[in-house]
């Protein structure tokens with residue numbers, strides 16, 4: 001019997017994906033650069049399903065049914081190229097190579113184009129959910145050709161997370177679309193985590209709540225519209241007491257957040273596409289600031305306001321106000337992320353169904369949340385929705401939240417508690433809804449020093465003013 005799919009690269013992610021496939025009744029060929037991982041998988045988990053271990057590339061390829069489906073799950077970057085080059089010459093036209101690692105979508109586009117010329121399908125696929133997700137059901141975001149999805153889709157849908165009976169897997173779009181969407185997923189994850197962290201900081205610094213009390217606030221929020229995996233784990237982290245010191249866990253952890261790079265990619269691409277994803281950018285910068293330890297120690301004595309926590313009615317209301325601010329800021333961060341996907345789709349010619357993207361993020365992945373149902377509904381009601389902020393439900397919720405949102409940010413500013421995520425979200429909201437922006441002045445400045453020209457509200461064409469002469473507009477420039 002031959003295998004319906006093969007996995008090469010059997011570190012935690014590949015191993016768990018292979019086990020997930022086998023547990024669903026698929027025969028899985030196994031391969032890894034060093035044999036030990038392959039042997040270990042068969043020794044420890046061989047009874048979970050049908051595996052065909054292979055100890056050379058040729059043996060692996062020979063173990064596969066046609067069209068062959070080879071899933072690569074190795075370190076992203078040069079190792080992925082090396083593994084592609086190892087297998088591509090052994091494959092035949094119509095076979096499918098899947099890269100399920102965290103590749104940059106531009107690499108995926110390059111690889112897809114070059115393998116297409118060789119008659120092979122290349123599918124860059126986002127997989128979210130970490131090692132547990134890979135084993136029990138991740139959210140899967142495959143790109144590539146529709147033909148490759150016809151054979152691969154059923155297998156991936158089978159092993160993906162399920163929500164309301166629907167698989168958290170869909171064909172996202174051509175070539176790099178899957179990895180692009182996975183990248184934005186991670187960017188949104190950064191923003192969501194930052195907003196939650198700011199909520200904690202405010203409840204503690206302005207509200208005077210203890211970590212254990214904040215854990216219980218988050219537990220309550222998790223029964224409402226903010227219900228999500230990230231809120232759930234936040235309450236667990238905050239409730240955790242360090243066994244050695246007896247202190248709250250959050251107080252014994254160094255406050256320097258690390259990052260592996262997908263958030264940074266999201267921001268870099270946001271800049272390239274000209275999409276203001278300020279919520280994601282501030283989240284990445286906030287991690288960078290937290291990690292600038294020597295700079296922070298040099299600046300530690302800089303003056304700030306004297307902090308006295310809230311009291312009375314303001315304190316009584318505060319947790320509810322923060323919930324509103326968190327919700328509104330979260331809507332903005334997601335609105336920005338979905339606009340980035342839309343801009344990527346336009347730039348690269350992908351036909352991406354944004355409502356489907358929200359639907360497959362409801363399970364398996366890190367940002368899984370009830371909230372995503374509302375995004376799916378918003379795009380179902382209006383497929384060409386310009387921004388989530390103007391869809392009926394979100395519009396009303398954010399309008400209703402705005403008094404609390406503004407009040408929380410005012411409190412933060414007056415007490416000197418940094419809320420880059422909340423603040424940039426509100427600035428974006430106010431910027432979008434403004435009748436007039438000071439960009440008119442910026443255009444004037446640009447025309448003054450660089451003769452960059454401007455357009456007028458009352459006449460067509462582009463204009464330049466002779467600033468050094470009589471100041472009259474010369475038209476057209």
Ligand code: NDP
Pocket residue numbers: 008009010011012013014032033034037073074075076078079082083100101102103127128129130131
């Ligand atoms: P690693 O990223 O740690 O990669 C280890 C695997 O890559 C091993 O199988 C290793 O083989 C193989 N490898 C490394 N270099 C080469 C090479 N030059 N040629 C052949 N094989 C090579 O493994 P993970 O399981 O953590 O992640 C796999 C992929 O999944 C990565 O792209 C990662 O970014 C992505 N990912 C990871 C998630 C996570 O939570 N960890 C979540 C989602 C995606 P050997 O055993 O011989 O050293």
